Amino acid sequence: MIDKKNIDLIFSKIDEYWSPHIVGELNGQYVKAAKFKGQFPMHHHENEDEMFLVVKGEIEIKFTEYTKPVREGEFIIIPKGVEHSPSSKEEAWVLLFEPAATLNTGNKQNEYTKQNLKTI
Amino acid sequence: MIDKKNIDLIFSKIDEYWSPHIVGELNGQYVKAAKFKGQFPMHHHENEDEMFLVVKGEIEIKFTEYTKPVREGEFIIIPKGVEHSPSSKEEAWVLLFEPAATLNTGNKQNEYTKQNLKTI
Numbered sequence: 001m002i003d004k005k006n007i008d009l010i011f012s013k014i015d016e017y018w019s020p021h022i023v024g025e026l027n028g029q030y031v032k033a034a035k036f037k038g039q040f041p042m043h044h045h046e047n048e049d050e051m052f053l054v055v056k057g058e059i060e061i062k063f064t065e066y067t068k069p070v071r072e073g074e075f076i077i078i079p080k081g082v083e084h085s086p087s088s089k090e091e092a093w094v095l096l097f098e099p100a101a102t103l104n105t106g107n108k109q110n111e112y113t114k115q116n117l118k119t120i
Numbered sequence: 121m122i123d124k125k126n127i128d129l130i131f132s133k134i135d136e137y138w139s140p141h142i143v144g145e146l147n148g149q150y151v152k153a154a155k156f157k158g159q160f161p162m163h164h165h166e167n168e169d170e171m172f173l174v175v176k177g178e179i180e181i182k183f184t185e186y187t188k189p190v191r192e193g194e195f196i197i198i199p200k201g202v203e204h205s206p207s208s209k210e211e212a213w214v215l216l217f218e219p220a221a222t223l224n225t226g227n228k229q230n231e232y233t234k235q236n237l238k239t240i
Contacts, residue, residue: 007195026217029217
């Protein structure tokens with residue numbers, strides 16, 4: 001039987017910030033869920049566009065020349081190659097859409113890098 | 121400047137049921153928005169998985185052997201090849217994620233078929 005997912009239930013299972021969990025897969029893309037709080041390092045993805053859909057709270061995306069707030073019920077698509085640094089003052093819940101191969105820190109390897117993501 | 125999209129604003133611009141509008145593009149996939157009301161014909165997509173994210177209201181997906189309700193704040197991924205017929209008793213707002221090439225009626229051509237989708 002084909003299963004559905006509930007967004008609130010997904011986020012109730014995530015207890016760490018900046019830790020994307022896989023919550024769906026389609027056409028070689030992953031749907032991921034992550035809780036944001038604080039500032040994430042600037043990075044870009046060489047070959048992957050990335051979508052952030054804010055389902056709770058408010059985030060900011062810092063680009064090299066400006067900053068864009070993205071509020072609950074809004075989404076933004078970051079084209080490949082574009083430097084960006086997401087942040088959130090308070091806890092925010094974000095659904096991500098990106099190719100399965102996408103690394104969360106893009107072209108950087110640092111203490112935020114997550115590999116072998118958990119599936120919820 | 122990279123633009124964000126507001127889901128409420130998107131749906132305020134859609135005045136027809138079963139008419140997907142393009143609201144984003146990434147990695148060869150489209151994000152589409154559609155208002156559902158009534159019953160949509162049974163069909164399948166030969167090569168494309170399809171995700172329905174319900175942002176308002178409640179829909180049902182009828183498969184050949186069972187029916188699955190998908191409520192506000194839930195999503196479902198229909199694998200390619202699987203026959204399905206979405207419906208909604210009241211107006212529902214749905215975000216769709218699928219390859220750019222996906223036709224709304226899949227393997228069928230009928231009065232519900234939409235081509236040359238508008239972009240919002």
